[in-house]
Amino acid sequence: MMEFIYPAKGKITSRFGKDFLNGIARIHNGIDIAQGGINEVVASAGGRVSKSYLSSSYGECVFILHDINGQEFETVYAHMRSGSRKVREGDRVTQGQPIGIMGDTGNSFGQHLHFEMHKGRWNIGKSKAVDPLDYLLKDLSPSTSSGVHIVKFGDTLWEIAKDNNLSVSELKTLSGLMSDVIHPGDKLILSGSSSYVGKRAECKVTKLRFYSKPSWDAKYVVDYLSEGYGFPTIVRKLKVDDAYQFEVKNSKGKTFYVTANEKYIRVE
Numbered sequence: 001m002m003e004f005i006y007p008a009k010g011k012i013t014s015r016f017g018k019d020f021l022n023g024i025a026r027i028h029n030g031i032d033i034a035q036g037g038i039n040e041v042v043a044s045a046g047g048r049v050s051k052s053y054l055s056s057s058y059g060e061c062v063f064i065l066h067d068i069n070g071q072e073f074e075t076v077y078a079h080m081r082s083g084s085r086k087v088r089e090g091d092r093v094t095q096g097q098p099i100g101i102m103g104d105t106g107n108s109f110g111q112h113l114h115f116e117m118h119k120g121r122w123n124i125g126k127s128k129a130v131d132p133l134d135y136l137l138k139d140l141s142p143s144t145s146s147g148v149h150i151v152k153f154g155d156t157l158w159e160i161a162k163d164n165n166l167s168v169s170e171l172k173t174l175s176g177l178m179s180d181v182i183h184p185g186d187k188l189i190l191s192g193s194s195s196y197v198g199k200r201a202e203c204k205v206t207k208l209r210f211y212s213k214p215s216w217d218a219k220y221v222v223d224y225l226s227e228g229y230g231f232p233t234i235v236r237k238l239k240v241d242d243a244y245q246f247e248v249k250n251s252k253g254k255t256f257y258v259t260a261n262e263k264y265i266r267v268e
Contacts, residue, residue, distance in 0.1 A: 002068065002140045004044045004132070005095060007077055008102055008113045010035030016131035029129040030076065030116035039102040041113055043093040044075050044136070052088050058114070059106025060085055062099050063122060068140050076116035079108040151186040164190045176239030178214070200268040201248050201258055202230035208264055211257040214240045214247070225258060230268060 014032035018025065043064055051063035058078035062085060066073040081103030087093060104111045117135060120128040149160055157180055161171040168180075174189040182188070203225040211220045231248035237260050238245055244260035259265060 003137055004075075004117070004135050004140070005042070006033070006136055007044045007075070007115050008033045008035070008039055008041045010039060010102070010113070012133075013112060016129075016133065029126040030078075030114050031132050032112045032114050033102075034110065034112035035102065036111065039111075039113075040098050041077050041080055041100045041102055043095055043097045043099055044115075044117075045073075046095045047075075047093060049087045049089055049091040049093060049099075050074060052085055052091075055106055057107045059108055060100065060103060061106070062087060064093060064099075065121075072120055074118045074120070074122045076114075076118070076122060078114040078116070079103055079106050079112060081105065149188045149190055151182050151184055151188060153184045155182065155184075157182060160188060166190070173236050173238075176237050176244050178238060197234055197236065199234050200230045200232055201234050201246050202266045202268050203227050203264070204266050205264050208258065210248075211245070214238060214245055214257050216241060216243070222256065231256065231258070234267065 010033040012031055013034045014028055016028060016031055019028045045064075045066045045068070047064045047066035049062060050065045051061070053061065055061050055078070058076070060080040060082055061076060061078040062080070064075050064077075066075065077099060079102075080100035082105055084101035084103060085099065087099050093099065102111055102113045108114075115132055116122070116126070117130050117132040118126070118128040119130045122128070149164070151160075157168050157171060161168045164171070166174070171177075171188060171190070172180075176189075204227065206227050208225040209221045210223060210225055212222045213220050232251050233249045235247040235249060235255070238247060240257075245257045246260045246265065247255060247257055249255055
């Protein structure tokens with residue numbers, strides 16, 4: 001499983017976003033983790049050290065670049081104990097590798113680790129900062145195939161859609177779902193499948209039956225497609241039992257259903 005781990009043990013004393021420092025409102029671009037004693041700081045994920053230096057604001061700090069499924073992240077570990085940094089710029093680190101000790105250097109008030117995560121490279125405006133709690137201990141492993149999500153226990157359509165910048169309606173259309181019910185092991189289509197909408201379904205074989213409703217039952221067969229004959233408009237792709245059908249309309253606007261199997265249907 002691919003994930004970011006917590007970079008230190010302790011209590012989260014300040015979260016990402018708007019908060020107050022000594023009674024003054026501010027935008028906090030990371031989270032603070034605090035614990036007394038000697039508390040080791042580790043790399044949240046494997047990567048390459050992009051910075052390791054003493055900053056007037058961050059104090060003793062380390063920056064690490066990560067490549068997660070082709071997406072670049074940069075994590076920041078700040079306010080570590082003076083002289084505790086264990087890595088230098090250019091070093092390769094593994095997840096969980098010690099990189100320093102929690103401290104109180106730089107612009108800090110009490111021992112803690114200030115931890116930032118940036119989706120992309122860190123910049124002075126911190127415009128790419130994201131809430132680490134949205135990523136820590138979350139499975140970031142790639143899908144088994146591009147553009148496909150394998151449903152896990154506890155998944156909901158709303159969460160899957162949100163994580164992939166889709167509406168629930170778009171996700172259902174892409175995956176051919178006719179209800180909101182999903183089960184562990186189901187494969188949901190996340191992208192690419194909408195390219196057929198508005199195009200034409202054309203038969204690649206000598207004869208292919210089409211149906212009056214979403215079904216594979218012979219009693220709903222209303223006619224046959226001849227090779228080369230096409231319906232002008234594809235409305236959507238939907239899952240019927242364990243296979244897919246196209247909902248299509250003819251030139252008169254009447255709706256029919258045909259298989260979406262690429263062996264038999266060409267999308268023009």
